[in-house]
Amino acid sequence: MSLLRGNGNGTFAAVTNLAVGQGVVGFGPHAVLARDVNADGNVDILAANTDTDNVSVLLGNGNGTFGTQRNSLAGDTPVALAAGDLNGDGRIDIVTANEASDDVSVLLGLGTGFFNDPVHLLSGARPRHVELVDIDGDLALDIIVANELSDDVSLFLGNGDGTFGAEIVLFRGDRPMVVGTGDLNRDGLVDYVVGAAFGALPHGVSVFLQTP
Secondary structure (H helix, E strand, O other), X not given: OEEOOEOOOOOEOOOEEXXXXXXXXXXXXXXXXXXXXXXXXXXXXXXXXXXXXXXXXXXEXXXXXXXXXXXXXXXXXXXXXXXXXXXXXXXXXXXXEEOOOOEEEEEOEOOOOOEOOOEEEEOOOOEEEXXXXXXXXXXXXXXXXXXXXXXXXXXXXXXXXXXXXXXXXXXXXXXEEEEEEEOOOOOOOXXXXXXXXXXXXOOEXXXXXXXX
């Protein structure tokens, strides 16, 4: 990964490269997030690595530098990454979308930069993007996934303890690549938007408003 520290005036310092995967730059980091995974007040970096099937965490020192990577097994070719507290213990957990195994991996955080072994949830074919959101208003985070080859979106409702219900299939379109969520019409309900890449209608961006 490349890190460019801001100078505060719209310019950036020289690039710093950070190794992820197996300690060698270039082992397929495909998605990156910045979160405080060990609750020390410093921002840490998480990367999903497609070539090594894992997630790397680099703990921040609070001065723009980072420690040595800590790797946790994810799934087969993770291409997308989301983070949040899935079981209410105050620790950051992560979910990866694994395009080669047609599933998502749930990794509960230990609060140290490492994670428990993944639990796999079968999704549609070639999941490409994943989001965490409380879509049903029960204060537990849910998983929503865009599946490119099965032309649909998967929803897994969270139980609040790090486990999830069976897959609910939502969108039916052509090649959904990305999904986003938010209250689009100010009715207090979470809606979602799907970006579909190719083919017959519906394609482009599709908006789905949740009904009570």
